[in-house]
Amino acid sequence: MTDVEDNSLNPMRPYALTIAGFDPSAGAGVLADVKTLEASGVYGLGACTALTVQNDVRFDRVSWVPLADIQDQIQVLLARFRVDFIKVGLIESLPLLLKLISWLKAQNPAVRIVWDPVLKATAGYEFHAQPDAELLQTICRELALITPNRPEALRLLPAASPEAAAEALAAWCAVLLKGGHADGPEATDLLLLGGERHTLSAPRLPHGEKHGSGCVLSSAVLARLALGDDLATACQSGKAYTAAFLGSNTTLLGYHFISTLL
Template sequence: MPYPPRPYVLSLAGFDPSAGAGLLADCKTFEQRGVYGFGVCTALTVQSDVQFERVQWVPLADIRAQAKPLLERFGVGWAKIGLVENLTKLPELLDWLRAQSPTIGVVWDPVLKASAGYDFHTGPAPELVRQLCTGLALLTPNQPEMRRLWPAAATAEAAAATVSAYCPVLLKGGHAEGSEATDVLYQNGQEVARFTTPRLPHGEKHGSGCVLSAAIVAGLARGESLVEACRSGKAYTARVLASNESLLGYHFHNQNDANQ
């Protein structure tokens, strides 16, 4: 019996051979969250869940070439951007995406450092952050990334509130302390919602930020509000974190799981 049509979404991200992060993690998440995911490779990495050796960047022209036939053929309503080589060229990519699909919603997960231990980017200039964030559907930094994106603020929370004047910001709480992990959504300079799950003793997972942002994109593509998508994305990610005690989380394999 055929399944009903699924919304189309696009991930522009790096290829992680361990499949914990990047394109492979995004597409696993998309599938289980009930959307059809396309993948455009922005970087080829040599890494595992605990070791990062090197990266080979995909030129911007090749990124566009990968995405163009997909955007021409399919009604892609949402895109997630992860690892990119040069943040100063990201506005050009964003402009190009919007020229191809004027109504596309974009979520940026700012991958500035690999969890296996490699710095991709130093902090961009404030004017570049304003340019990048203006018009985004959501920015999903963890606390160190938020501090790096807006170092003038005294705390990650203050930085998120400031940047949320340009786009909504979901500040991830995985790097904080305490028995609970709380992500906070900011819009227009104000905190608007909190999403809390218990902090698990073996809950650290390689690529968990990629899974969360991909799960949120899937929720948005399925018609959820931003708050609903953040809540359902957080719940899905929590299940991946609880799936086993290794650094590589398991996704789930039936439609009931996908819709939770």
């Protein structure tokens, strides 16, 4: 007999799952994702892909969790909770990511997956070199959204500009190109969705740099999807949540607040 909990028993809190690395500072990875999900009105579940030795300014090393152990963490959750929305962050390799996505789709063909392609730590540690284009295409075709920043977009698909790389990625899935690495008085993200371009802008803050901001944005978008928003609305709301997080203090570790969008 299955013990899966029907989400109708908990209508105010849908479940969403983050599959990401463990950051002891809680600024990035699973801990930051779950904080974002909870503050956004979603019950956050988590599975660990890597144990990192880091803080907000230093990255020493990473120990990868084997795929079988990642799957076991997830399987015990799926046996109890209905999960239709999943985010994947730090992962050991893209071939492993494809195996994981294929396995997730076998558990729930309707699951919607957001991938935040963590290729380099804030403190400078590089996780992945340029991926194989054919493998990248296969992965992207299984995603609801990919959320690279500008350097990540160029590493995923070398092009004349981050925008051009995002346009190429958008042939395979929706793309939210994060604009935090650009210059100018506003931080503008670009959502490429079904042939449409949506620009999402917020004032660039004088002390707005935060460890794990990409994790927060992708998790905030995931939360809004779990709450029923369409993708364009979810990205707009996720941008607003992240702007509040970036402006929460002058340190590299931001604060989370209960979303006013609930």
